[in-house]
Amino acid sequence: MLTKNDRLGKKLKDRGLKATPQRLILLNIIEECGHVDIEFLYKRLKETIPTISISTVYNNVKKLQDAGIIKEVSISAFKPLYETNISEHIHLVCIKCRKIIDFYVDKEEIKKFFSSITKKEILSFEITLFYLCEECKD
Amino acid sequence: MLTKNDRLGKKLKDRGLKATPQRLILLNIIEECGHVDIEFLYKRLKETIPTISISTVYNNVKKLQDAGIIKEVSISAFKPLYETNISEHIHLVCIKCRKIIDFYVDKEEIKKFFSSITKKEILSFEITLFYLCEECKD
DNA sequence: GTCCATGCAAACGATTTGCATGCGT
DNA sequence: ACGCATGCAAATCGTTTGCATGGAC
Numbered sequence: 001m002l003t004k005n006d007r008l009g010k011k012l013k014d015r016g017l018k019a020t021p022q023r024l025i026l027l028n029i030i031e032e033c034g035h036v037d038i039e040f041l042y043k044r045l046k047e048t049i050p051t052i053s054i055s056t057v058y059n060n061v062k063k064l065q066d067a068g069i070i071k072e073v074s075i076s077a078f079k080p081l082y083e084t085n086i087s088e089h090i091h092l093v094c095i096k097c098r099k100i101i102d103f104y105v106d107k108e109e110i111k112k113f114f115s116s117i118t119k120k121e122i123l124s125f126e127i128t129l130f131y132l133c134e135e136c137k138d
Numbered sequence: 139m140l141t142k143n144d145r146l147g148k149k150l151k152d153r154g155l156k157a158t159p160q161r162l163i164l165l166n167i168i169e170e171c172g173h174v175d176i177e178f179l180y181k182r183l184k185e186t187i188p189t190i191s192i193s194t195v196y197n198n199v200k201k202l203q204d205a206g207i208i209k210e211v212s213i214s215a216f217k218p219l220y221e222t223n224i225s226e227h228i229h230l231v232c233i234k235c236r237k238i239i240d241f242y243v244d245k246e247e248i249k250k251f252f253s254s255i256t257k258k259e260i261l262s263f264e265i266t267l268f269y270l271c272e273e274c275k276d
Numbered sequence: 277g278t279c280c281a282t283g284c285a286a287a288c289g290a291t292t293t294g295c296a297t298g299c300g301t
Numbered sequence: 302a303c304g305c306a307t308g309c310a311a312a313t314c315g316t317t318t319g320c321a322t323g324g325a326c
Contacts, residue, residue, distance in 0.1 A: 018325080020281060038315085053283040058316060060281090074212040076264060090252075095261060103256055113251060114228075118241055120269045123233060126214060128264040129252050156300080158306060176290085191308040196291060198306090282323080292313070299306085 004028065015067040022052060023060055027069070027084065035073055035081040035091075035100045075100075075128050088124070094133035103129075142166065153205040160190060161198055165207070165222065173211055173219040173229075173238045213238075213266050226262070232271035241267075 002010070008027045009019035017023065022045070029044045030036055036044075038057060045052045061082060064070045073081040075093065081100075088107045093100050114122045140148070146165045147157035155161065160183070167182045168174055174182075180195045199220060202208045211219040213231065219238075226245045231238050252260045 018280070020324095022282075051283070054315095055284080055317075056282060062317095072214055074214045074216075076210050076212040078212075092256060092258065105255065114265075114267050117243065118230060118267065118269075120230065120267075122267045122269055124268045126264075126266040126268075127252075129256065129258075129260045130262045130264075131256075131258045131260055156305065158299090160307075189308070192290090193292075193309080194307060200292095277326105279326085280324095282321105284320090284322105285318100286320100287318070288316080290313100290315080292311105294311085295309090297307085297309105299304105301303090301305105 011069060017067055022049060022056055026060055030070060030082055031084045035083050037079045037081055090127040092129050092131055094136055095130050096132060096136035099133060149207060155205055160187060160194055164198055168208060168220055169222045173221050175217045175219055228265040230267050230269055232274055233268050234270060234274035237271060
């Protein structure tokens with residue numbers, strides 16, 4: 001039975017990165033909170049490690065990105081966000097509360113749909129859909 | 139018969155913005171070049187108006203965005219880009235030469251497709267597709 | 277002992293703001 | 302004459318870098 005920290009530590013070591021407390025907590029925050037920006041990460045990290053430096057946050061986010069452990073999300077009117085979800089999915093954004101949720105799709109189905117529309121071989125995609133979530137419909 | 143400047147000037151005045159030379163040329167550059175960043179705009183504007191200030195570029199880009207005349211494009215690994223195209227379309231990005239082209243779609247068809255997949259009423263979308271363009275296939 | 281990550285401070289780049297000037301109406 | 306846009310400089314914000322320290326292997 002692997003603890004959460006063991007699992008996150010393994011994730012890091014598998015890519016040749018040391019499993020420091022800073023990195024474990026950072027990964028944990030991203031996993032739990034979904035789509036977070038640098039500022040949010042820094043604030044949350046400081047709760048556990050009050051001495052953490054903002055440069056450590058930036059440096060680690062970049063390292064984890066390069067290692068393919070986290071991914072940057074670009075959505076207009078949002079700051080760059082980070083997520084641990086590597087598998088292909090699309091984002092659903094509520095136009096009112098701005099909450100972002102992941103929606104898993106059949107990657108091949110999406111690629112096929114757009115290949116047929118564009119008459120080009122689509123290799124990958126970034127898709128954000130805007131809607132009004134249940135809570136905001138009231 | 140409207141000249142290009144008349145047309146761009148009207149676009150500005152219709153939204154309550156003055157049609158200054160800086161704004162007319164800025165709009166003209168975005169229209170001609172498609173997806174441009176601030177730096178590119180500034181360099182190109184200086185060719186015609188050598189005294190133009192970078193703050194004028196920033197301020198005008200923001201004003202035109204607020205007025206709905208130009209739109210910001212967010213794509214991972216790209217700086218924020220601006221386009222005059224307001225009508226809904228998707229972006230095709232070559233993974234090799236990074237050239238971006240617009241592809242016009244039937245908005246309703248796209249919304250219907252994703253509404254049926256997600257079981258939610260999709261109101262709008264931001265879609266970027268990655269592919270290998272003809273020139274780069276060699 | 278070596279390597280790498282950290283925290284701090286300084287540097288840097290991008291963007292915003294305040295203000296004096298000047299143009300267009 | 303008035304209001305807004307401009308250009309400049311300074312201020313600010315976000316991000317990166319250099320470096321000394323310290324911990325893990």
